[in-house]
Amino acid sequence: MIVAEQKPIDEIKEMAAPYRKLLVLGCGTCVQTCFAGGEEEVATLVSTLRLAAKVDGRDIEVEGLTVERQCEDEFIQEAAESIARNEAVLSLACGAGVQAIARRFYHTPILPGVNTTFIGVLEKQGLFTEECLGCGNCELATFNGICPIARCAKKLLNGPCGGSRDGKCEINPETDCAWQLIYDRSKALGKLDNLKAYRPARSWQASSAGGPRRLVREDHII
Amino acid sequence: MNPEPVSRLEQILKQGEFAVTAECGPPRGANADVIREKGELLKGFVDAVNVTDNQTAIVRMSSIAACVHLEQMGLEPVMQMVTRDRNRIALQSDILGAYSLGIRNILCLSGDHQTFGSQPEAMNVFDIDSMNLLHMVRTMGSEGTDMSGFELDEAPHMFIGAVANPFADPFEYRVIRLAKKIEAGAEFIQTQCVYNTERFKEWLRMAREQGLTEQVHILAGITPLKSANATRYMATKVAGMDIPDDIIKRIAGVPKSQAAAEGIKLCLETIQELRELEGIHGIHIMAIESEDKVGEIVEEAGLLPRPVVEV
Ligand code: SF4
Numbered sequence: 001m002i003v004a005e006q007k008p009i010d011e012i013k014e015m016a017a018p019y020r021k022l023l024v025l026g027c028g029t030c031v032q033t034c035f036a037g038g039e040e041e042v043a044t045l046v047s048t049l050r051l052a053a054k055v056d057g058r059d060i061e062v063e064g065l066t067v068e069r070q071c072e073d074e075f076i077q078e079a080a081e082s083i084a085r086n087e088a089v090l091s092l093a094c095g096a097g098v099q100a101i102a103r104r105f106y107h108t109p110i111l112p113g114v115n116t117t118f119i120g121v122l123e124k125q126g127l128f129t130e131e132c133l134g135c136g137n138c139e140l141a142t143f144n145g146i147c148p149i150a151r152c153a154k155k156l157l158n159g160p161c162g163g164s165r166d167g168k169c170e171i172n173p174e175t176d177c178a179w180q181l182i183y184d185r186s187k188a189l190g191k192l193d194n195l196k197a198y199r200p201a202r203s204w205q206a207s208s209a210g211g212p213r214r215l216v217r218e219d220h221i222i
Numbered sequence: 223m224n225p226e227p228v229s230r231l232e233q234i235l236k237q238g239e240f241a242v243t244a245e246c247g248p249p250r251g252a253n254a255d256v257i258r259e260k261g262e263l264l265k266g267f268v269d270a271v272n273v274t275d276n277q278t279a280i281v282r283m284s285s286i287a288a289c290v291h292l293e294q295m296g297l298e299p300v301m302q303m304v305t306r307d308r309n310r311i312a313l314q315s316d317i318l319g320a321y322s323l324g325i326r327n328i329l330c331l332s333g334d335h336q337t338f339g340s341q342p343e344a345m346n347v348f349d350i351d352s353m354n355l356l357h358m359v360r361t362m363g364s365e366g367t368d369m370s371g372f373e374l375d376e377a378p379h380m381f382i383g384a385v386a387n388p389f390a391d392p393f394e395y396r397v398i399r400l401a402k403k404i405e406a407g408a409e410f411i412q413t414q415c416v417y418n419t420e421r422f423k424e425w426l427r428m429a430r431e432q433g434l435t436e437q438v439h440i441l442a443g444i445t446p447l448k449s450a451n452a453t454r455y456m457a458t459k460v461a462g463m464d465i466p467d468d469i470i471k472r473i474a475g476v477p478k479s480q481a482a483a484e485g486i487k488l489c490l491e492t493i494q495e496l497r498e499l500e501g502i503h504g505i506h507i508m509a510i511e512s513e514d515k516v517g518e519i520v521e522e523a524g525l526l527p528r529p530v531v532e533v
């Protein structure tokens with residue numbers, strides 16, 4: 001999923017300050033799963049903003065709504081009426097959702113309520129970890145299921161750096177060294193040979209280095 | 223591969239002499255005198271001087287420039303180059319430039335992560351890794367082409383080095399990685415500082431068993447310990463460093479004023495031990511900000527005079 005984190009309330013308040021009618025728009029997919037922008041977070045944020053306005057003696061109306069996915073037109077349309085009666089939208093979706101709303105509602109200011117961080121998983125309760133950088137050319141078969149592009153701090157593809165120690169990465173003792181994980185799993189699978197051959201310099205053309213990416217599916221064009 | 227030695231360091235190693243190199247960090251400023259003063263301290267005591275490339279991700283005078291200053295004093299530099307700050311385009315261009323300025327030895331590294339440095343907010347590059355950099359330098363020299371296959375007008379023939387850290391994990395992969403570096407183009411290896419001699423010997427034994435010590439010249443890393451505090455700091459805070467407890471105790475066990483002398487004594491003992499090992503062809507002294515100690519260590523270790531060779 002796309003993992004995001006709600007912005008600090010002061011930052012949200014500052015962004016929202018110019019508006020008297022605000023829609024807090026949640027998204028029921030990734031950001032709901034990572035507790036950043038789903039129904040519950042929308043409800044909490046709506047009351048927090050209302051309360052804060054009261055304390056500051058400001059007269060504002062805050063409304064809340066959550067759609068299934070802010071990155072899809074079909075669901076975005078469900079928010080059309082609410083958006084129309086507000087001055088601005090505080091979207092709790094990921095960066096793609098925020099921009100999808102901005103694209104559809106050209107004349108309404110859209111504010112981001114979360115910081116979109118990474119493509120990751122819930123590793124354990126309370127801990128999300130980054131797993132994929134969307135590099136455009138997946139090599140998880142070679143690395144036996146663990147991605148060094150997203151999970152090695154130096155994107156090393158030919159083995160661990162000299163800082164790997166006791167399974168942890170040199171840059172953060174809390175973070176696993178991707179290469180220790182790759183090594184252990186490859187060994188367990190009897191596939192260490194994958195890691196012995198020299199890997200030539202990688203092409204980053206399919207990654208964000210090649211500029212904003214487009215995916216054309218001829219078979220879907222009508 | 224290039225049959226004729228391209229540098230004095232290569233010549234010395236090919237002759238079968240026990241080589242001595244030392245590290246020299248460029249200044250955090252544009253003052254070339256700092257480099258020259260360090261160079262003066264090393265002159266006559268070492269065969270080549272490694273110049274670090276923004277070591278620990280702290281901005282310093284460029285390695286290429288500092289190498290040229292040393293060269294002008296008659297010292298032979300080993301230019302260190304990391305893949306953290308430059309993409310493949312910049313790396314190739316700098317290699318061509320360095321060669322045109324007379325630099326003949328290169329040490330290829332990935333580099334310390336920028337979060338360790340003074341500007342952790344910087345973006346890193348890591349377009350290629352140290353292994354790819356080795357391969358790139360070798361191909362430029364042996365094939366005379368850049369990474370796109372374009373034929374270069376004069377190929378840079380360099381003596382190519384890499385680093386190895388036998389003390390990092392996973393231990394068994396360390397020898398595989400050494401083999402890969404050799405395959406990619408490494409002709410000499412400079413290792414992390416050796417304090418844990420047992421582990422080092424085990425690594426070397428594995429390398430020997432695979433015939434790797436026949437294919438590459440390994441120079442073992444040496445760093446004199448200065449004080450008990452510095453030792454503890456290195457043992458716990460410096461990435462990739464392995465200092466066993468008995469060594470920490472030894473340095474902490476002597477009066478403060480004698481700690482540095484004890485550190486040198488330990489160096490000399492380690493050098494003695496390393497010289498006996500089959501497959502070790504030299505030492506690399508990293509006396510960080512105490513370049514004045516290098517001469518003493520080399521002399522006491524009985525490694526003077528240094529061989530005189532012409533290339
Ligand atoms: S190789 Fe690329 S696509 Fe596959 S997990 Fe890693 S970053 Fe994602």
Ligand code: SF4
Pocket residue numbers: 151152153154155156159160161162163164165168169170171176177178179180
């Ligand atoms: S310690 Fe492991 S994960 Fe961290 S940079 Fe080195 S190889 Fe990559």
